[in-house]
Structure formats: C-alpha cells, structure tokens
Amino acid sequence: MKYNFFAMVNRMKLINRWALMQNTNKENIAEHSHSVAVIAHALALIGNKEFGKSYDEGRVAVLALYHDTTEVITGDMPTPVKYYNDDIKNVYKDIERVAGERLLAMLPESYKGDYEAFFEKKPEDEELWKLVKAADKISALIKCIEEYRMGNKEFEIALKAQEKKIDEINLPEVEFFKKHFLPAYYLTLDEHTK
Numbered sequence: 157m158k159y160n161f162f163a164m165v166n167r168m169k170l171i172n173r174w175a176l177m178q179n180t181n182k183e184n185i186a187e188h189s190h191s192v193a194v195i196a197h198a199l200a201l202i203g204n205k206e207f208g209k210s211y212d213e214g215r216v217a218v219l220a221l222y223h224d225t226t227e228v229i230t231g232d233m234p235t236p237v238k239y240y241n242d243d244i245k246n247v248y249k250d251i252e253r254v255a256g257e258r259l260l261a262m263l264p265e266s267y268k269g270d271y272e273a274f275f276e277k278k279p280e281d282e283e284l285w286k287l288v289k290a291a292d293k294i295s296a297l298i299k300c301i302e303e304y305r306m307g308n309k310e311f312e313i314a315l316k317a318q319e320k321k322i323d324e325i326n327l328p329e330v331e332f333f334k335k336h337f338l339p340a341y342y343l344t345l346d347e348h349t350k
Contacts, residue, residue, distance in 0.1 A: 157264070159262055159263055159264055160262040161259060161260075161262035161263045161267075161271075164228050164229075164259060164262060165222075165225055165228065165259075167228045168184065168185045168186035168189065168224070168225065168227070168228055169184050169185075169186040169187075170184065170228075171184055171185045171227050171228060171231060171232050172184050172185075172232065173185060173188055173232050173299075174234075174299070175232060175234055176234045176236070177303075177310050177311065177314070178308065178310045179303065179308070179310075180303055180306040180307075180308050181302065181303070181306070183299055185224045185225075185227050185228075185232060188224065188295060188299075189220065189221050189222070189223060189224055189225075190221070191295040191298065192220040192221075192223060192224075192288065192291045192292050192295045193217045193218075193220035193221045193291075194217075195220075195291035195294050195295055195333070196216045196217060196219070196220040196284075196287050196288045196290075196291035197213050197214075197216060197217040197220070198291075198333065198337070199216075199287045199290060199291055199327075199329040199330065199333060200212070200213040200216045200217075200284070200287055200329075201213055202329045202332045202333060203287070203328070203329045206328070206329075206332055207328050207329065207332075209329075211283065211284065211287065212284065215281070215284060216284040216287050216288060218274075219273070219274060219281060219284055219285065219288050220288045220291055220292075222271075222274035222275075223274075223288050223292065225256075225259065225274065225275075226252045226255035226256050226259065226275065227255075228259075229255035229258055229259065230248075230251055230252060230255050233248060253275075253276075256274075256275025256276065257275070259271075259275060260272060260275060286327065287327070287329065290325050290327055290329070290330050293318065293321050293322060293325065294322060294330070294333065294338070296318050296321075297315070297318035297319060297321070297322055297338075298341050299311075300314045300315040300318045301315060301341050301342060302341075303315075305342070305344075322334060322338075
C-alpha cells in the first residue's frame with residue numbers, strides 16, 4: 157500500500173501567502189509554519205521560565221508546524237475573505253475540517269491517531285493552541301515589518317493592523333516576547349551586529 161500524506165505535506169512550499177498583496181519577498185505556508193513553530197516554541201519556553209507554566213514546548217512546536225497543512229488542499233484564503241462574516245468563516249472552518257479528514261485518510265490506519273490532533277483540536281491541547289494562534293499573529297506581524305522595511309507601502313496598513321492585534325492578545329508570554337524580542341525585527345542587519 158502507498159500513502160500520500162507526506163508528499164502532500166511537502167507541497168506546503170507551493171502555497172503562497174498574502175495573495176492579495178504585492179510582496180517584495182514571497183512567503184509560502186512551509187516557511188510561515190516554520191516561523192510560527194519557532195515563535196510558539198519560544199512562547200512556551202517564556203511561559204515556563206518566566207511565568208511558572210508547564211507547557212510542552214516540543215508539542216506546541218509540532219502543532220505549529222502543522223497548523224496550516226490543510227491549505228495544501230484548500231489553498232490560502234486571504235484573511236479579509238476568510239473572516240468577512242460568520243457565514244463565510246463557518247463554511248471555511250468546515251472546508252478545513254474536510255481537508256484535514258482527507259489528509260488523515262492518506263496515512264496508514266496505525267498512524268492516524270498520531271496526526272489527528274493537528275487537524276482536530278483536542279481539549280488537552282487548548283492552551284498550546286492559544287500559543288500557536290498568538291505565534292501565527294506574531295509571524296504575520298513580522299512579515300509586515302519585513303515588507304514595510306523594504307519600502308513596500310502595500311503593507312503599511314497591514315503593519316498597523318497586525319501591531320494592534322498583537323497588543324490585544326492577553327497572554328503574558330506575548331507581552332514578554334513583544335517587549336524583549338519583537339523590537340529586534342524592526343532593526344537592520346547592521347543594527348543587529350553592533
């Protein structure tokens with residue numbers, strides 16, 4: 157028997173993000189998922205080291221790596237469309253659910269349970285998914301910062317909107333990241349190495 161799951165996951169590099177925006181640097185969902193995993197892992201470490209939490213840093217990183225995998229089937233729907241109203245949002249959630257089921261069907265039966273939590277959120281992962289969602293927003297902000305720093309005015313409003321979204325996240329881990337790590341993303345390489 158042959159299984160297509162990993163070949164489909166490998167196609168994440170073919171799905172570009174920010175489709176409605178002029179980009180100076182294209183970003184695909186594989187690159188984005190790596191960024192989200194790095195940030196989610198950092199948020200979990202911050203929670204554990206600074207706030208006495210007991211997050212599973214490895215698990216949150218893996219959840220983040222797979223958080224957009226269904227887009228190899230659905231494509232990346234732009235946020236303004238995906239969240240235009242509750243009807244569209246609910247239909248898209250259902251489409252994502254079906255895409256997750258299709259991906260799980262591409263695995264041997266004995267592996268499905270190991271991957272199911274990436275496509276069907278489990279109650280025991282609720283706190284970790286909050287970190288993934290926050291990391292997803294931070295990653296989007298970083299993309300906006302990078303584009304705007306390259307002189308891409310197309311991202312000016314998106315940058316301000318993403319900064320506002322980060323300010324509205326009520327997690328101490330995000331506040332810590334925002335204060336201690338986020339400012340470096342606004343710097344040039346020369347400013348980093350001084």
